[in-house]
Every structure is written in structure tokens, then in C-alpha cells.
Amino acid sequence: MTKYDPHSIEPKWQESWERDGLYHVTEDPDRPKKYILEMFPYPSGDIHMGHVRNYTIGDVIARHAVMNGANVLHPIGWDAFGLPAENAAIKSGSHPATWTYANIETQAASFRRMGFSYDWDRVVRTCDPEYYRWGQWIFLKFWERGLVERRSSPVNWCPSCKTVLANEQVVGEGVCWRCKSVVEKRELEQWFLKITEYSQELLDDLDKLPGWPERVKAMQANWIGRSEVAEVDFTLCDAAGEPTDERITVFTTRPDTLFGCSFFLLAPEHPLVSLLVSGTEYESAVAEIVALAAKETSVERARGELEKRGAFTGRHVVNPVNGEKVPVWVADYVLMDYGTGAVMAVPSGDERDFEFARKYGLPIPPVVLADDDPLLSKLAGSRERVLDEVEWPHAFSGDGFLVQSGEFTEMRGGKDSEAMRAVTAWLDERGLGRASINFRLRDWLISRQRYWGNPIPAVHCPECGLVPVPEEQLPVVLPMDVDITAGETLADHPEFYETTCPKCGGAARRETDTMDTFTCSSWYYLRYCDAGNDAAVFDPAKVGYWMPADQYIGGIEHAILHLLYSRFFTKVLRDMGLATFDEPFTNLLTQGMVKLDGATMSKSRGNVVAPEDMIARYGADALRAYILFIAPPDKDLDWSYGGLEGMWRFLNRAWRLVDDIAGEAADGCGVAAAGDPAASALHRALHASIAKCGDDIARFQFNTALSSVMELVNAAYDYRRDVAVGSRDLPLQHKVATDLTLLLAPFTPHMSEELWRETLGQRDSVHRQSWPLFDPTALVADEITLPVQVNGKVRDRLTVSADAPEKDIVAAALALPNVMTHTAGKTVRKVVVVPGRLVSVVVG
């Protein structure tokens, strides 16, 4: 008899596995591959319950896949560049590199202590020059393909992080994703990756991802924001009101309302604004609006709570559909960075234009009427404009009939309507407009004004302009002697930025911005396939063998950010001929958060349950099994100490069972009794658990997978309680003990290994064994008990032999006492027999 002691067995097997290279893999064309990937962590130093959950899920999937005969790649690495290292360095006076590498060591030790089955030979650390040089190489390839651009535009600036941010990194109501400060808009020259070139494909290929949660796909589709619009060209008039050659194009989703356009709007930031008004009587009023708009914070503006303000420019444009001249106003609710920054205003059909028209006394001609609108009878049939005002309290944006709309009058209007198509076609024929597609997705701003990142490999030459660093000069090494505590960045470091132009050899300045860390995490999963390669970014053959990743596991917070960027990188690398697949991650599992009393665990809140403490008490196996048992993986879970205690009890129970059975086997006692019902019940329970546990792991229902193992243990205890020692079926018990050990192996790798090798005396590792075979015939019982319903309610139970013919079942069911009670005095209209399931009697 031995006692379950995780503290002695867990470290022992961890060392043994590592010594034996148990989790080291190479390509093997003869076996099916499986790439199980978890989002690599930022090395913050300590592991938290979110890590435990994320990486345990991956580990169970990986171990189960191995037992099912797959050649499994299960790597780990560190997303090691980023701001926290700089902030910590400023605080502690150490170097970001020192801080980062030390954290990687402690975190790796914690991961080893959890018993995760990583191939440690493939570790990737994004702050290693051996890694980031290939990030720079990819950047140069993007540049060659015209996907890199340095340009000036209004960008998001985080005052706290002192750097610019990509659109995706501004979350909620205009705050920085990392520090939650309110983001400011600044006009700056920055580096962009042209992700918008792939907008349509990024959207379309979501359909190629049936293994992704709907939620994530919906979020990406929302973010990409495709809308089918019409472009309409308005002709600008000069100050005297005469049409010029200049046209201003607007986007609209409602070309059917074009006849209701009674004014025209420009965003305050629109470049035309100052040209139109400079030196005119309208200049000061317009300047005021521009100044006011500049002061509005992005938060205020995003909430749409501001009262709309505007000013007339003194100019007009010609509405192409009816030749009408409408006034051009500047309005603060028109956004420069959506569409063209110019809008045709249709106050009767758009609530914002409606408010604006009311405020400034502009006309509101109705053009689309609801089917029950009283104006319908008054305006029906009139093609010409007869009414310029409505008494409505709001604009009407629904479907309806067109009135006073020229030749389109009486057509059906609305989104995706007859009138909409007709107007667009009419404009197209005359070269005044066209159907078009608009995306909300913006190009990815990747430059950061921070030190601890991957340097952008570019040189500014006064003669040649922007020059890429030649490939053979890579990597542009991040210098280690920058004094971060003094607030220095690369821009303060002449030794770094003073250089010569690769093209002309003249004096030039090296780019001092670094890349967004999300560029590093957009291709690390490819590097895992060929981590040590120092001659190329990776060997396409190796990537071709392992990719795409069969299963990706990580937090929902990357639903857009990392997952969108990685999809983009994959598509570009494919177009470069380095990959043959369209999507990097075939299946995605987004795990829920680990909370305490409903609140997110955080150090600042002081409500953190430290994994180390739990390991110290119950061992890593109990923690692993518990965090999977408490809830399905995609749901948030609330931490419970009692639940962990319960898992500890179960592991002890399972341990004792295997230990006791092994003891009895050694004693050689017990004789199998043929046809013993208790033994066949245990036999059935065993195979039911084998089937359910495997199926449930395959569909990531780890909680029910574990509960099926618990049922097996309960069944074995029942058997041993009910059957005297001398009458127990020894081979069956032994089979239960070994299969139980195998079923638990993915969840509790250390305990299973100890039971397998020490208690059950096996030679090879339990983690090199096959998943136990399920025998469907074992589930077939001689007799079955069927519930019998009368009018949908269970009234009795019927025990019959499994192969009883239907008419015998019907007869026996109708003869059951409680069935007779409920059918007495009524006519049996129908009897439904669902074989092996139930009997349903219909009376009336």
C-alpha cells in the first residue's frame, strides 16, 4: 500500500521525461501530424490561473493526440518585446533585457512544474536577434511587395505609453488597450502595413474557418466592416455659383434618397475646407467650427453625444441626379477617416442630417415615405419637388415609396431596394457615380516610439529618401547600451541612428522607431516549425508539414488584434510562395477567464489565487484536473477552493483503487465467476467511460470527460463493495486499473506515470501508450429497461430482453400496472417504440 504523494512524484517524472526527450518531435511523413498551439505568453514573470487554464487545455489535447497515434508538435515560446519591460526597467533601474530574460526563466520553471509536454528545443523568444532578424526580413519582403508605406495621417497617440497605436489597439470608448488611458488624435508621419489590401479576403476566408467560434468570426467581420455603397460625384461650383471641373465624391448606402439631398457636408479636417473659404466672409465662422472640432476628444466624438455644429462655406455643389445646387457646409459630425470625408446630407432619411437641418433651418424634402404616411396621398404621382418640409419628429430611414424623385418616383426605396439599384445604374451610365465597396478596416500602423522592440530596418537618406536596409545587413541590432532609466529611446542614441545610406553611401539617419510587438506574434507559430534555422526565416517544407496549426488555444481578448494580424501575415507569406495554405489556425478555442467571486483576478485588486500555492498544497495534477473539471473551457469560471479539494479527494480515490487492485493481483487471489452480473456491469462501465472520455476530449468537454472517469471509479468501488475478495474477477479489475491510468494520463500525467510504471510495473512511459480501445459490444446488455410514457409522461418502466420483438414490447408495456391505471377507460390510439430508448403510448 502506497500513499499518493504528488510532491515527490511530480518533480521526479518531470526530470525523467526531459532526460528521455519524451516530448521532442521531428517531421515524420508516415504518421498523421497534429500541431497543437497555445498563444505564447508575455513573460511577466509569474504564472497566473489564466496561464494554468490555457496551457493545461493545450496539454491535454496534445497528450491525447499522441495517445491516438499522432505526431504532435506542441511548442512554447515568449512574446518578449513590449512596454512592461521598459516600465519595469525604469522602476527598478535594470535593463529591459535583464528583466525579460529573468522572467522567462522563472516562468519556464513554472511551466515545467505544471508538467506541460513542450518540445523545449523549439523555444522562440521574440527579443532574440536570431528571431527578430527574420521579422525584419519579413518587413523588407512586405516592402518589396508594396505593402509597407510611410505616410502622414491622423493617428492614435497614447500619452501614457508615449507612442502611437494601431486602430485595433484602441478599445472601448477610445482608450489604449494596454494602459486604458484616453487616446489622442495626432497628425503624424508613421509606418503602415497595408492590411486593407486584404480586406475582402480576410472577410471571405472567415467562411473557411468552421472550427472557429461564431463570436470571433462575427467580431472580425464587424471590424472589417464591409458595406456596399454607391459613390456619387458632385460638381463643385466656384464662388460665383458656376460649376467648375472639380468633383467631390461621396459614399452613400442610400443612393435612392439622392433627390432628398438638400445640403452637402465636409469634415472639418477636409483639405478642401480652407481652400473654399480662405479670404471670404465665411472664413471666420468655418474656422471656429474647425477649431471646436479639433478640441473635441475622441471619447466625446465617439459617443455621439455632442450637439451637431456646422457653418456654411459660401459654396455650392451640383447634385448630379437633378442638377440642383445645394449649399456646402462644414459639420463636426462628419468624420475625415471614414469614406471620403464628404457626405451628401438627406435630412428626411438620416437622423443626424435631420437634427442638423432643424438646427440651421435647412430644407427637409421628403423622398421616401412609409407605407402608412399621410403625405403619400398628397405627394403620390408628383415627380417634381413640391414639398420642402415635413412635420415628422424624426427622419425616416426605413423602406417605403419614393416621392418627388423624378423618373424614380413610385419605386420601392430602402436598403438593397429597387430604387437604390436603379439610381446607381442611372449614375453609372452617365459617369456620375458607381456601385462600390467600402471597408471600415484601416491600414495597420506598426511604428512605435519605444525602445524595447524590433527596429524597423530603414534608413532616411537626404538624397535617396527612404531606403530599406539590405537583407545581408540584417539584423539591425537593438543596442543594449541605451539608458532606459533616463527615458532614452533609439532617437536619443546617435551611435545607433548615425549611419550611411545603403544606396549612395552618403551620411544618413537610421529609422529609430521600433515595430509593434504584434508583428512579432504574427508569425512565431511558423518559426516553431523550424526554430533553429539561421539561414532562412523557415524551411517551407517544414512549415508545409506542420501547418496549418490544427488547434489554437488562447484568450478571447485577441479575437481581433493578434488573430487578424496573423491571418494577414499568413496570406502575404502565401503570396510570397512561402506557404501553401490560406489560414494559419484551422480550429480555435477561446478559453474563458478565471475569476474569484465573479471578479477578474488582479494584483492591484489583491484577489489573486497563486498557482504556486495550489501546487504546493495539492500538486500540479490536481490543479490541472480541477481547472478543467470546474467548467467547459470556453466559459468564464469562478475559482473554488472546495472544488480543488474535491479533485484532490478524487485523485486519492483513484490512486487507492489502482493500488489496491495491483495488490490483489500480486496476491493472486480471486476467481472469475462466469456470467456474474456485477462483473458485467463493471465491464460495461469501463467501456462506457473509455468511449465517453475520448469523445469528450475530442470535443473539448474536459469537464464531462473527467466526470466519466469518476463514474468508472465509482463503478469499481461499487463492484469491490458488493463482491467478496475471493469472488472478484481479477483480469477485469486489472483491466480497469490499467485503462483508468491511461484515461487519466492526459489530465494527471505525473500520477498516471507513477501508477503505470511503479504500481502496475510497466516498463515504458504511460505517455507512449495508445488510448484504450473501446469495445462497442461491451455496452450491449442482455436485458434493458425502457421507460414507458403515456401521453408524454413516464408512468412505468419495462424490463425486457434486448432483442425482444416490437409487438412483445408493446403487449408487455400495455400490461404494466401503472400504464393500465393511466389507460383505463381510454382508447389506445398509437404506441411508439423507439428501440433501446423508450415506449410511448398515446391514448385519448
Add this chain to the structure above:
RNA sequence: GCCCGGGUGGCGGAACGGCAGACGCGGCGGUCUCAAAAACCGCUGGGGGAAACCCCAUGAGGGUUCGAUUCCCUCCCCGGGCACCA
């Protein structure tokens, strides 16, 4: 406003259209013990009944079906994403 999720015992959660609540936590009662811990056994949705059993119950209301937590429609509530997006 648009788009996704989700509402089941005291709690976490189970249920290919087929006995609602598996498994676990917690609670109650018991065995063992001088006692406690551990372990083991039993009970544990609500109501009625001595019992056999009966009634109610998966956010609300309809529908399809012999049969609905599950499928369809309408609505309510909670969580998340997008949004002065033209």
C-alpha cells in the same frame, strides 16, 4: 440601432428530439473512533401523500411533435463586439 453569445437545483455544471438535474461542491443523517480528522454508507429541485404514487418545474408566451432544456416564432433579462460609419 446592428451583430454574436447566454438564461437549468443552494453552487459549478450534465442531458444524439426520448426517464431533466450526470459528475462534483455544499448541506443533512449515519458507520468507524474515547474523540476528532481521514475514509466509507445513505438522503438532498419545489409541493402533496402513511405509502403506492400524483402535481409543478429548464427566463416568459405561443407553435411543431406521440414526446421539446433541445427545433421554429414573439418577447424579457444578462454578457460581449461594432457604431455621429453617411
